[in-house]
Amino acid sequence: MDGRAVKAILFDLDNTLIETSRAGGMAISKTRELLKTSLGVDDDTASSICDTFKQKLFQESFDPSAGRSIDEVRVAHWEESIQEAVGSCSPPHTLAAQCYSLWKRSRLEFLSLSAEIRDLLRTLRGRYKLLLLTNGEALTQREKVEAVGCDEFFDAIVVGGEHAEQKPFLSIFTLCFNMLGVEAQDCIVVGDSLDTDIQGGFNAKVRATVWISSAGAALPDGSVTPDYTVPTVLDLPDILQQLIEAESSGV
Known part of the structure; x- marks a missing residue:
């Protein structure tokens, strides 16, 4: 200097x-409750789904030229995370979209x-x-x-x-x-x-x-x-x- x-x-x-990490954690908590209610799974399973989503988010490499929006990519993260946890019993695409919408909306609400x-x-x-x-x-x-x-x-x-x-x-x-x-x-x-x-x-x-x-x-x-x-x-x-x-x- x-x-x-x-x-x-x-x-x-x-x-x-x-405090993005804190807001993200609070949003994940709300989404975990949605998963438990919608899937009828225990807290460990819902937490595992959320952990998988967070890992996919961390490893995300978004390419806008690939033809999908960031929203579509992240809905897919939730859909894949649910599928990996519950297999063939996975619910329709709409639950993944609901999870993403709740997570995204909640995270923005908690940011300040x-x-x-x-x-x-x-x-x-x-x-x-x-x-x-x-x-x-x-x-x-x-x-x-x-x-x-x-x-x-x-x-x-x-x-x-x-x-x-x-x-x-x-x-x-x-x-x-x-x-x-x-x-x-x-x-x-x-x-x-x-x-x-x-x-x-x-x-x-x-x-x-x-x-x-x-x-x-x-x-x-x-x-x-x-x-x-x-x-x-x-x-x-x-x-x-x-x-x-x-x-x-x-x-």
């Missing part, structure tokens, strides 16, 4: 500004920008340019952005799925810098993923990277090393103050 002034902050969305984070973003926007940079399928991420009301807090919102490359590739960071009219060394990157947010910031040679690690996990072997690690994005003002002091002292 060279003491240069910070002009812009690039924020990740999921599990950085909003907390009052504290809203206040933080308002305060920061008075001093810095703010950009939201989120990986993921375009429709899914735009639905989250709309659900939590992100637009008012950012100078720009960039969804990786709308571009040729996502984080950690340099091209999408360069796009963000150009949108804000800043250089890489004017920016800090804040996010919960070492592989995408922090590695991407490192690749782009930003002023500093801030890793949000709510569990206080140790860095994996061979991982990129963030400049700062904090349990919550609400600790960001302390880091910004440190950077201001470093700027003043010429560190």
